[in-house]
Amino acid sequence: MTVVRVRGLVKSYGAVRAVRGIDLDIVAGEVFAVLGPNGAGKSTTVEILEGYRRRDAGEVSVLGVDPERATRAWRARIGIVPQNANDVYELTVRETVRHHARFYPAPADPDEVIERVGLAEKAGARVGKLSGGQRRRLDVALAVIGRPELLFLDEPTTGFDPEARRRLWELLAGLAHRGTTIVLTTHYLDEAETLADRVAVVVRGRVTALGDPRTLGGRATGEATVAWTEDGERRSVRTSTPSAAVAELTRRFDGEVPELTVTRPTLEDVYLDLIGTGGEEAER
Ligand SMILES: Nc1ncnc2c1ncn2[C@@H]1O[C@H](COP(=O)(O)OP(=O)(O)OP(=O)(O)O)[C@@H](O)[C@H]1O
Numbered sequence: 282m283t284v285v286r287v288r289g290l291v292k293s294y295g296a297v298r299a300v301r302g303i304d305l306d307i308v309a310g311e312v313f314a315v316l317g318p319n320g321a322g323k324s325t326t327v328e329i330l331e332g333y334r335r336r337d338a339g340e341v342s343v344l345g346v347d348p349e350r351a352t353r354a355w356r357a358r359i360g361i362v363p364q365n366a367n368d369v370y371e372l373t374v375r376e377t378v379r380h381h382a383r384f385y386p387a388p389a390d391p392d393e394v395i396e397r398v399g400l401a402e403k404a405g406a407r408v409g410k411l412s413g414g415q416r417r418r419l420d421v422a423l424a425v426i427g428r429p430e431l432l433f434l435d436e437p438t439t440g441f442d443p444e445a446r447r448r449l450w451e452l453l454a455g456l457a458h459r460g461t462t463i464v465l466t467t468h469y470l471d472e473a474e475t476l477a478d479r480v481a482v483v484v485r486g487r488v489t490a491l492g493d494p495r496t497l498g499g500r501a502t503g504e505a506t507v508a509w510t511e512d513g514e515r516r517s518v519r520t521s522t523p524s525a526a527v528a529e530l531t532r533r534f535d536g537e538v539p540e541l542t543v544t545r546p547t548l549e550d551v552y553l554d555l556i557g558t559g560g561e562e563a564e565r
Pocket residue numbers: 294297298299317318319320321322323324325326562563
């Protein structure tokens with residue numbers, strides 16, 4: 282089932298053409314990551330899907346509804362973690378989550394959600410006293426309290442320590458496992474690789490690559506680098522048949538090849554190649 286369908290999406294801010302003809306299909310239960318340099322049009326696209334920005338042209342359907350005609354019932358089916366949620370409350374974490382739960386017809390248990398985002402120890406703390414990373418985890422709690430069918434996250438782990446990132450990844454993987462569709466933007470390629478079933482690379486308002494992060498840009502089948510140590514020196518060959526190269530080395534060394542490694546391009550290699558130079562900023 283298609284949850285998000287976008288055709289020919291276009292959006293300008295004055296002379297800045299932020300989005301210039303994006304097509305997307307996101308299916309139920311998938312984790313979809315939008316990658317791209319600063320100013321590529323990621324947030325603009327996601328905010329249009331969320332119903333928080335109007336488009337200039339194109340067709341958009343999210344859970345079967347045009348977000349420009351969003352109803353309260355439609356909003357209740359969606360969870361959003363915005364890029365900047367700066368409002369500071371005098372309420373405690375628990376009070377804030379409970380308060381938000383009341384907006385939804387079938388909310389999750391507030392204490393369970395607080396526990397799952399790793400804020401149990403801070404449940405009684407005032408929101409204004411949380412650290413940046415803790416505040417972000419609260420944003421996630423507020424986005425999932427309504428048990429959304431579709432969850433949008435704009436750079437969800439920016440400012441997180443490594444443990445908090447892992448924890449959020451586990452939370453998101455668990456939600457996806459239970460059928461929640463997740464759309465996230467991120468600058469962390471390891472985040473996309475760990476979480477996403479598919480990624481779209483957006484450059485200058487267009488999708489330049491789309492696919493499974495493990496195979497994007499032919500990285501699983503492209504040339505590999507076979508490296509080893511011989512006579513105290515590091516040697517390497519680039520080859521499209523690494524198994525044959527390893528077999529040949531094994532014969533030559535008559536057993537274990539010293540410090541053998543076989544590497545393919547990383548997602549970062551492929552990504553940097555795709556965005557090329559001048560990927561920054563939308564063209565005027
Ligand atoms: N409200 C606005 N008014 C004017 N220009 C805007 C506005 N919002 C975004 N832009 C411009 O539109 C372009 C796309 O911005 P957008 O925020 O969608 O990019 P992004 O890919 O999310 O970037 P980042 O990775 O930095 O968050 C940029 O050139 C940005 O300066």
